[in-house]
Structures are given as C-alpha cells and as structure tokens.
Amino acid sequence: MDISFRIRRYNPEAGRTKPYWQEFELNDVEPSHRVLELLHRVKWEQDGTLAFRRSCSSGICGSDAMRINGRNALACKLLARDVGPKIQVEPILGLRVIKDLIVDMEPFLAHYRQVLPWFVNDGPLPADGRERLQAQEDKDLITDSTNCILCAACTTSCPSFWANGEYVGPAAIVQAHRFLFDTRDTGDDARLDALGAPDGVWRCRTIFNCTPACPRGIEVTRAIGEVKLAVRKGATAGIIDPATIKQQH
Amino acid sequence: MQTHQFDALIVGAGGAGLMAALYASQGGAKVAVVSKLYPTRSHTGAALGGIGAALGNHEEDRPEWHMYDTVKGGDYLADQDAVRVLGEEAVDAVIELEHMGLPFDRTSEGRISQRRFGGHTSNFGEKAVRRACHSADRTGHMILQTLYQQCLRNEVRFFDEYQVVDLLLNQGVACGAVAIKLGSGEFHCFNAKATLFATGGWGRVWQVTSNAHSLTGDGAAIVLRRGLPLEDMEFYQFHPTGLYGLGVLLTEGIRGEGGVLLNRHGERFMERYAPTIKDLASRDVVSRSMYLELRDGKGIRGSDYLHLDIRPETVNRYLAEAGETRRIDEDFIARNLAETLEVCRTYAGVDPLQEPMPVQPTAHYAMGGIPTNVNAEVIVDAAGKVMQGLYAAGEVACVSCHGANRLGTNSLVDLVVFGRRGGKRIANFVREAPLIPPPMDAAEEVRAEFERIRNSEGSSRPGELRAQMQSLMMTHVGVFRSADGMRQGRDAVLELRQRFLQDLGIDDRGQVFNTDLMEAWELGCLLDTAVVTAECALAREESRGAHSREDFRERDDANWMVHSLISSQASGLVTEQLELALNHDKSVDRSLEAEDERFAPKERVY
Numbered sequence A: 001m002d003i004s005f006r007i008r009r010y011n012p013e014a015g016r017t018k019p020y021w022q023e024f025e026l027n028d029v030e031p032s033h034r035v036l037e038l039l040h041r042v043k044w045e046q047d048g049t050l051a052f053r054r055s056c057s058s059g060i061c062g063s064d065a066m067r068i069n070g071r072n073a074l075a076c077k078l079l080a081r082d083v084g085p086k087i088q089v090e091p092i093l094g095l096r097v098i099k100d101l102i103v104d105m106e107p108f109l110a111h112y113r114q115v116l117p118w119f120v121n122d123g124p125l126p127a128d129g130r131e132r133l134q135a136q137e138d139k140d141l142i143t144d145s146t147n148c149i150l151c152a153a154c155t156t157s158c159p160s161f162w163a164n165g166e167y168v169g170p171a172a173i174v175q176a177h178r179f180l181f182d183t184r185d186t187g188d189d190a191r192l193d194a195l196g197a198p199d200g201v202w203r204c205r206t207i208f209n210c211t212p213a214c215p216r217g218i219e220v221t222r223a224i225g226e227v228k229l230a231v232r233k234g235a236t237a238g239i240i241d242p243a244t245i246k247q248q249h
Numbered sequence B: 001m002q003t004h005q006f007d008a009l010i011v012g013a014g015g016a017g018l019m020a021a022l023y024a025s026q027g028g029a030k031v032a033v034v035s036k037l038y039p040t041r042s043h044t045g046a047a048l049g050g051i052g053a054a055l056g057n058h059e060e061d062r063p064e065w066h067m068y069d070t071v072k073g074g075d076y077l078a079d080q081d082a083v084r085v086l087g088e089e090a091v092d093a094v095i096e097l098e099h100m101g102l103p104f105d106r107t108s109e110g111r112i113s114q115r116r117f118g119g120h121t122s123n124f125g126e127k128a129v130r131r132a133c134h135s136a137d138r139t140g141h142m143i144l145q146t147l148y149q150q151c152l153r154n155e156v157r158f159f160d161e162y163q164v165v166d167l168l169l170n171q172g173v174a175c176g177a178v179a180i181k182l183g184s185g186e187f188h189c190f191n192a193k194a195t196l197f198a199t200g201g202w203g204r205v206w207q208v209t210s211n212a213h214s215l216t217g218d219g220a221a222i223v224l225r226r227g228l229p230l231e232d233m234e235f236y237q238f239h240p241t242g243l244y245g246l247g248v249l250l251t252e253g254i255r256g257e258g259g260v261l262l263n264r265h266g267e268r269f270m271e272r273y274a275p276t277i278k279d280l281a282s283r284d285v286v287s288r289s290m291y292l293e294l295r296d297g298k299g300i301r302g303s304d305y306l307h308l309d310i311r312p313e314t315v316n317r318y319l320a321e322a323g324e325t326r327r328i329d330e331d332f333i334a335r336n337l338a339e340t341l342e343v344c345r346t347y348a349g350v351d352p353l354q355e356p357m358p359v360q361p362t363a364h365y366a367m368g369g370i371p372t373n374v375n376a377e378v379i380v381d382a383a384g385k386v387m388q389g390l391y392a393a394g395e396v397a398c399v400s401c402h403g404a405n406r407l408g409t410n411s412l413v414d415l416v417v418f419g420r421r422g423g424k425r426i427a428n429f430v431r432e433a434p435l436i437p438p439p440m441d442a443a444e445e446v447r448a449e450f451e452r453i454r455n456s457e458g459s460s461r462p463g464e465l466r467a468q469m470q471s472l473m474m475t476h477v478g479v480f481r482s483a484d485g486m487r488q489g490r491d492a493v494l495e496l497r498q499r500f501l502q503d504l505g506i507d508d509r510g511q512v513f514n515t516d517l518m519e520a521w522e523l524g525c526l527l528d529t530a531v532v533t534a535e536c537a538l539a540r541e542e543s544r545g546a547h548s549r550e551d552f553r554e555r556d557d558a559n560w561m562v563h564s565l566i567s568s569q570a571s572g573l574v575t576e577q578l579e580l581a582l583n584h585d586k587s588v589d590r591s592l593e594a595e596d597e598r599f600a601p602k603e604r605v606y
C-alpha cells in the first residue's frame, strides 16, 4: 500500500523558529509494517534530519510515544494496516518540543521522582537468609502497575496535565500505586504525603484519557482511584478487591 | 569542553551498569552513570523468561548442577572459575533482588516461583529442572526497574542521553571517557578513577535480530579502537524462536512451560535431535536443528519458518505422552506468557491460543566481548594482565562464563553477579587510587571523526550501508559458516567500511539531537564489530557451541580449547586499515574439572 505521511517538524537550529508540517510519500508499504519502520524509511531514504526517539521496536522500552492520528501511541506498536493510508504524526503534548518528535522528558521524570518510586523496607530480613514470603494473590495486587514503562503516553493525554504541568500526572501515580499496594513495602507515609499535596492525586478529574492511551493496557484510571482512596484513608489495606483484578487476556 | 570528576564512571544503564553503580555507591564511591538511553529504556527491559538460580523452590536443585549445565551448554569453552562464581553467587544475588523489592511470581508457599528453561537440568543432565526465577515473562523489565529505583534511592548521579564515544587513557591507565550530550551536541569529558563499560550487545550487526536499534556495539568498538583486545568474538548466539520476519523474541519460557516446535508435517522434530530434553536442548542445538529442517524442505508451507505451538491441547497431549501429571489451560498461558500473547497478536496477527506461532532463528546474544577476570577488571593479554582503572560487565564483557553458547536465563545472572562484583571492586579501588588527569586535548581525535561524519557529502547513505552489512553477515557469518562464505562476507564488509570512510553522506549538520550523525557513528561501530567477528570466525577451524562450520564439523578439543583474542594495531582512532592481530594463547580455566571429572569435555547430547 502507499502511505502519505504528515509529520510535525521543528528544528531550533534551522532558521525556522516555528513548528511546521511536512508531507512524505511512501510506496510499497506492507500492511504489517510498524509506524516506526515507516518513520525509519522516511529518515533513511528521504530525510536524515528527521529526529525521533526509539530503541527496542517491540513496545517494551517506552521511547517512541507520539501522537499518531490524534491519539497517543507507541510508533512501534501500531501497524500500517491499523492507521493507514494517511498518517499524521506529532509529538506528545504538554512537554516542551526540542526537535521534531523529541520532547523534554525531564519534567515528566521529576514528577516520577516526586512520589518516591523505590521499594522501602528497612525491617529485618528473613533469618534464614532467603526471600521474603509473599502470596501470589498479594503480588497480583500490583502486577498491572508494575508493567509501566514510563512512556508518558498517559500523562501527555491528560487535560489536567496540559492545564497544569505541576500536576504529578497519571504515570507517577501508577508508579506510586506499585509501591503503595506492595504488601512488602513500608514507605507509604511519605508517599501518601506527596500524593496528597495540592499537585498530587486530587488534580485528577477522572477524564479517562489515560487508560486508552496506555500501550501496556494498564488500568490507569482504576489505579488512580485506588490511590485516591489510600490518600483519603491514610492507609492501603483492604482497598483493592482481589476478585476484580483483571485477567490478562 | 565541560569536565566532570567522579570516583567511578559507569557507561551504560542496563542491568549490569545499574548493579555496578548501586554497589559502587553503597561502597562509598561517588558514581556517575552515563547512558545514551534513559536507563529504563535499556534492553535489559526486554528480557523475558527469567533469571537462573538454584533456589530449589519446587524441586531439589544445587549450584553445582547449574555450573555443570553452564559448562556443558557453553560447549566446554567457559572459564570454570567464572562459572563457579556464577553458580555460587546466583542464589544470593536473586534473593537480594527480592529484598530490593523485585515483584517475583510466587509458589503456593510464597517463595519465588521458578520455571524450566533450555539446558537447565538436575543431577548432571538427568532431567529438566525448574530454575528460572520469573515475574511473568517480564523478568528483565522488573530487574531494570528495581535497580533503577534503588539507584535513585542511593542518589547515584545520572547523565541520561549522553553517548560515550571514546575512552580516555593516560600513562597507560584508563581515566574516564568522552561523551556527547545528545540534546546539545556538546562534548563532555568524564574524568574518573574507575571506568566500567556496560554498553550491552551488538545484534544489529545481523539482519534478523531480537536486539534493539540501540545495540550497536559501541563499547566493544571503542575499546578495540584504543588498542585493547576483544575475546571470543566468533561466538554469537542465534535464538531459535524469533517471530518470523521480524526477529522479535518469543521467550524460551514458552518451551519451558511445555510448548513444542513443529515442522510442516506437524512433527515434533526435536525428538530426533535431542531425545532426552527435546525442545529444551541448548539454543545452538535447537537453532541448528531448525536450519536442518528448513534445508530439508520441512518449513511451513515450504517456506523458511517453523511452528511453535503452546495451545493447551497440543501441550497437554505431549505432557500425557511423557507421563507427566501437569496440565495447562488458557488461563495459565495468559498469566505466565502475557507478553508473548501480546507480541504475537500485535505483530503477527496470530493468537497463540488458537494457532501456532511462526518462528525462525534470530540473532540474539554476544558471548564474546571485552575480556575481564572474575572481578570485572579488564584484562589485556592471555596471561590476564589487568588494565588499571578499566572494568566491564554484562553482555559487552567476556568473563567467559558462557563459553561458546550461553544458556537461557544466564545473562541476567551474569549482569547481577558480575555487575555487583565490579561495583564492589571499584568501591575498594577508588578509596586508594589517585585520579589520573585526562590527556591534553582529550576529545580532539574523536571530535575530528565526528566533524568528518557531520560534514560528509558522499553518495553512500548510512541506512543503505547498514542494510548491506546486515544481510551479508546473516548469510555468511550466521548459524552455519564455511571458509569461502566467511571470506566473501568479510571482504564485502571491509568494502562497506571503506565506503563508510570515503564516500559517506548524511543530511543533518546540526547539533541538537542529531540522530543522523549518531546513527552514522554507530554504523562505524557495527562495521568494526562485524569485521572482527568474521575474522575470528574464519580463524577457528572447528565447530563449537554457536560457532558451527560446515567445513570443520567436529569440535576439536586437542587444538581449540582456547579463547580468541583479537586487537587492532592501527595507530589512530578510525583508520583505513584495522591491522588486526589475532591470537589463541589464552587457555580455558578448567578448575571445576580438576576437582570433579564430570566437568570434563564430552560429546554434548541432550
């Protein structure tokens, strides 16, 4: 199939100080080709100056979140047949564009660090020198949120974040969820404080953009809801009903 | 040029780099991690199936059995001192990951859950054993995340999206590296007492690969260009089950859970090649068997792929046939192989619960690399002389715990065990060692090379050169090799390298995120890595592990129980002639064999 590509370009060095659209035509595209491969074809065959991030090309590293036909996605997880024959690509919204499809990730990562995203348990280790015990059902409470790859697709699809970049955003809350509901972790107090702050979890207006944006299929809005409850109660026990955890089909 | 001073510089933020950074910082060192990708985007995150350790959470297991499997899997080329460390410290390292919060799956007693994996057996090859500790099929992702989180907690300094392009040497010792800040194009000098390379592999040398675009052999090429040797570069592993056409990996865990490989007749052909453990024979064996099936015209629809079948009805039939009581259902697959289902549905439009998956071998893992001893210290000759201040760990390193072929789950073990050792060693070293200043004009040579590329106006585009190299290497230096083919391949790749030096042309002359420039520089690294791979492969006149020669079909223990060391004698960073020197003076450590004759080389049957 033939594809016509419309790509949002911006190059701070090239004299043109404003972003602009550029069109590219690609012939002989297999329907099974990933949008990422098509971007590579543009870059390698037509215009080497096109800049975008990518690494794994299989939806696991989180480098290539972009707005494709108006919706956030990983370019390596969308196939030509799913979007084709006209594809419009632009950078994710709400973060400063540095060049073409590359945005400044630092504010996003600063929010991530704000929720203290690391495991804390300074209590004594098991005397037998082995692993801590945990029931599979308890581990399952966080299986969904541990899958986050920090691609920023959720946060940059959120109108509350667009309106106020100080809001920690869905991704940071998902990351916090992973620790708050880890039955082995003891660092909840500091995390709940961070999330209860004015730019924390309450800026979420439950608009639901984040869940469909997530390329990992994480139930982002649900996670945010559970974190809100935890902040309100000041504790995490009993919030998640194990029976409602989604089966990963 | 901005200069930064640290006790320790860690180049690369995958599992190996982060583990080293964590332990060096816990040991009191001031640590910088420099990475061309954001740390959580490193390819360790793609590792699926598990990390091997003889925890024995389901059935009896022992570190010695893990060592035996590793030595045998490596076709007796692994250094047994390193294998001993790997086996002994794996258990402890995995427990430590759990203590850091890694969300492992659990057994009914709440212990870390383990699954079977290729080549892992109990009691010296008797039967397959459950040794791979896992978190669904996302184990690497969990390791990467956990280590990054702990590094943040330990206030390790990160320089994200800085790409190292040269190693600094002064007075014969390593004293840091030169990096480019990708966002601005500026050169930065990192001056450190200890520098550890953990830059990962170079699967992008080949056309069909499981490796990320970013795995371009930078670390190996940088070290080679500074006159240091690389070890065992001929040993490159092809994983049996890449998704057909794309190379995206389908984990060995699929076979670990009972999945089987089938040819066009629906025959489980591995029963013929490996009667005891069948589909779970080591990777080189399975990949070769697949090639032989394809060569016999037994590919699906006469084409160049085979089937991998995990449908419950198929798996349960074979389990029943084998007299096993275990059965699987769709739920079990959905829980344990979630990533696999997702990948197949997205990229191949195949639902593994309904139909078999189309697979072909895919370039996967470098056994060779920068030679080190068991403390991650880089060594420069066959006698094991240490290069002061320089360390390497992870896939870019060759401590040789994998020998001629790595077992599944052993790379993640390698990262954490030797990354940790490197970090601890560095913490000790920097306490006493002086900071050697960088040489004058530290970045001059590499800057000149970058200006050459940036301003290149020739007619050879990097994308085209890269594609040609990948196809040549796939055909001539892939699963099966012969002298004629390899010579042809090497000469053609050398020609591409000439074009890279003389006729390159790129478009982007800018400074900010000039990915055109960086990709072209990476292509140079790939070309150098490809050339040394072909050269080493051509010289080794035997078949061993992943190195399989049609003109020398047998393993030759009398002449070839030795490692290859290749180095470039060229004076200058990127030169017309690589002036390669290759020797086979480094012998294999056989300390386990000296204590227990079961570790002695035997014919490998599975």
Ligand SMILES: Cc1cc2nc3c(=O)[nH]c(=O)nc-3n(C[C@H](O)[C@H](O)[C@H](O)COP(=O)(O)OP(=O)(O)OC[C@H]3O[C@@H](n4cnc5c(N)ncnc54)[C@H](O)[C@@H]3O)c2cc1C
Pocket (backbone or CB within 6 Å): B011, B012, B013, B014, B015, B016, B017, B034, B035, B036, B037, B038, B039, B041, B042, B043, B044, B045, B046, B047, B048, B049, B050, B051, B139, B140, B162, B163, B164, B165, B198, B199, B200, B201, B210, B211, B212, B215, B218, B219, B249, B251, B364, B365, B393, B394, B395, B396, B408, B409, B410, B411, B412, B413, B415
């Ligand atoms: C799909 C797949 C599945 C796998 N599954 C398993 C498994 O189940 N079990 C197992 O044991 N092994 C598995 N492996 C192998 C294993 O994942 C890798 O060998 C291992 O993760 C490599 O880790 P590393 O730390 O050495 O490098 P990587 O994780 O590749 O990290 C390399 C780092 O170096 C940085 N870097 C590279 N070049 C530069 C430069 N020039 N300047 C600055 N930074 C640089 C990168 O940014 C990155 O941070 C798998 C591999 C693949 C591809």
Ligand code: SF4
Pocket (backbone or CB within 6 Å): A147, A148, A149, A150, A151, A152, A153, A154, A155, A170, A171, A174, A213, A214, A215, A216, A217, A218, A220
């Ligand atoms: S929750 Fe999903 S969309 Fe958001 S950062 Fe994580 S993986 Fe990306």
Ligand code: FES
Pocket (backbone or CB within 6 Å): A054, A055, A056, A057, A058, A059, A060, A061, A062, A063, A064, A074, A075, A076, A077
């Ligand atoms: S390139 Fe890694 S997620 Fe797309």
